[in-house]
Amino acid sequence: MDSTFVTTNPDGSADSWRSTDIDLGAIWYWDRGGVLQDAYTLWTRQGPPARDENFRAALNRAIVQRPAGDAALTGLSLFQVDATPDNPFDYRLATPAQPGQSMKLRSIEPPLLRTALMADLNFCKNAGRANYQRITQTIGGETDEYIRLLLPTANRDGAVNHIHGLTRPVTAAMTQTNEMSHGPGRTPANNV
Amino acid sequence: MDQDERRQITFDQFMRLERLAKWGTGRQTKLQRLYARWSDARSHRAPGVDQFSRDWIVDARADNPQSFVLPNHTGYYAKSWSSRYLGDFPVTAHAARCGVEYLAARESGEPTCHYLNQRIDGIIREYVRLVLPLADGHLLYGTRILRLRTPPAPAGFA
Numbered sequence: 001m002d003s004t005f006v007t008t009n010p011d012g013s014a015d016s017w018r019s020t021d022i023d024l025g026a027i028w029y030w031d032r033g034g035v036l037q038d039a040y041t042l043w044t045r046q047g048p049p050a051r052d053e054n055f056r057a058a059l060n061r062a063i064v065q066r067p068a069g070d071a072a073l074t075g076l077s078l079f080q081v082d083a084t085p086d087n088p089f090d091y092r093l094a095t096p097a098q099p100g101q102s103m104k105l106r107s108i109e110p111p112l113l114r115t116a117l118m119a120d121l122n123f124c125k126n127a128g129r130a131n132y133q134r135i136t137q138t139i140g141g142e143t144d145e146y147i148r149l150l151l152p153t154a155n156r157d158g159a160v161n162h163i164h165g166l167t168r169p170v171t172a173a174m175t176q177t178n179e180m181s182h183g184p185g186r187t188p189a190n191n192v
Numbered sequence: 193m194d195q196d197e198r199r200q201i202t203f204d205q206f207m208r209l210e211r212l213a214k215w216g217t218g219r220q221t222k223l224q225r226l227y228a229r230w231s232d233a234r235s236h237r238a239p240g241v242d243q244f245s246r247d248w249i250v251d252a253r254a255d256n257p258q259s260f261v262l263p264n265h266t267g268y269y270a271k272s273w274s275s276r277y278l279g280d281f282p283v284t285a286h287a288a289r290c291g292v293e294y295l296a297a298r299e300s301g302e303p304t305c306h307y308l309n310q311r312i313d314g315i316i317r318e319y320v321r322l323v324l325p326l327a328d329g330h331l332l333y334g335t336r337i338l339r340l341r342t343p344p345a346p347a348g349f350a
Contacts, residue, residue: 001312036193066277086255088292089299106299112200115292122270123288126279 007112013141017116019133026127027132027149034072036149036166040130043151049128052153052162056080057163060096075169081105083125083152084161088118110139125160126151134170146171196286197309198293206305208321223322226334227303230324238301241330252298253329257291283312288303294331297323314343 004018022030024040031037042058043050066073082092082102094102108114124131128134131150136143148167152160201209210221215301220228226248241249258279266274268280273281278294281287297304304323310316318339324332 001193001196003195003285003289004199006197008199008201008205010202086259088257094316115296118295119289119292122257123285126256126288127284147276150260168194190199 003107003118005112007110007119015110015112015137015139017112017135017137018023019116019135022132022147024130024132026159030147030171031168034168035063035066035076036132036147038134039151039166040132042132043153047154048130049152049154049158049160052155053153055151055153055164056162073170077167079165080165081121081163081165082161083121088122091118091121113137113139116146124152126164128152128154128160135167143149194293195309195311195312196289198289199307199309201305201307203303203305204321206322209307210336221336223320223334223336225322226332227322230332238325238327239332240327244326244332248332248334249326250294250323250331250333251329252294257295258288260291260294286310286312294323294333297331298325298329301325316341 002018002020004016006014006016008014008129027037027040031040038061039059042062044054046054047056063073063078077095079093079095082094085091089104089106091105092102093105093108094100105114120131120133129152131148133148133150134145135148136145138144146167146169147192148165151164151166153162153164155161207224210224214220214224229244230239233243244262249263251263254260254280258277260278260315261275262273262278263275278287278291293304293306302325304325307319308321309318316339317337319335319336319337321333326332
């Protein structure tokens with residue numbers, strides 16, 4: 001599904017957040033050899049949904065094992081969400097760089113970003129399914145475009161309590177096609 | 193491809209849309225009447241759930257929005273979804289987004305207005321939605337359809 005959240009600011013300008021779901025099978029094409037594909041492979045091998053402690057350790061190893069300067073690490077961002085609370089406003093988001101400094105989603109600004117993030121995280125938690133998307137957000141006049149993978153992980157009882165997020169910039173190849181959701185079989189290179 | 197555009201609009205924008213809908217008739221839209229009733233019932237605190245028809249209620253007492261319930265709901269995608277959890281709604285992505293918007297309305301305690309434009313399973317819906325907070329974690333909601341197009345019936349069906 002192609003989803004757009006829009007809010008109008010008091011000055012008449014608008015912020016927007018648009019996501020396009022990408023078929024997870026296409027990760028083998030768009031992220032071949034990359035960290036997102038590695039993470040997804042680890043996640044599927046361990047679950048799904050994978051046990052949180054096992055997946056967290058395996059993901060750290062997979063990233064650390066990559067050589068410094070690996071192109072796949074360029075622009076890569078990771079975050080973890082503690083989705084144990086029932087109320088998505090109370091989920092806590094942390095980054096590996098500052099693991100002790102998590103923030104509740106209710107403190108994320110602007111509200112547009114908070115609502116979009118809460119909707120996806122809550123859906124990911126309840127469905128227990130991975131989520132692979134292309135996102136274009138325009139906030140305060142600045143546009144950012146990236147690919148995001150959300151991977152839910154579970155506690156010992158099998159209940160999803162964490163979500164691991166990985167984002168990377170959109171590549172040039174991706175900007176040249178609107179057929180992303182179909183993966184290799186439908187890309188321009190294979191469509192001749 | 194399915195599409196779901198959700199535009200949060202200000203209350204002033206919402207009222208402008210409603211005024212335009214009945215321009216020159218001297219009448220109010222269903223949503224204007226709903227707002228007026230809610231506004232009359234609100235003195236210093238949110239009105240009680242028993243002051244309104246079940247048709248317009250969202251039971252949003254749960255912490256998880258997937259557990260919200262619409263006591264009396266008939267929709268286009270799921271014909272009857274009364275008293276069932278939002279998380280079990282067949283159009284899962286739409287339900288997840290609705291749930292978070294209802295939750296945000298509950299937390300803010302203020303009227304919340306959205307313009308929605310969707311194409312889901314061939315059904316095109318464009319509508320305005322008003323959500324108003326009630327006491328004890330309930331919400332009052334109403335929609336006004338601006339455009340509705342359903343796919344033509346398959347050949348052979350009358």
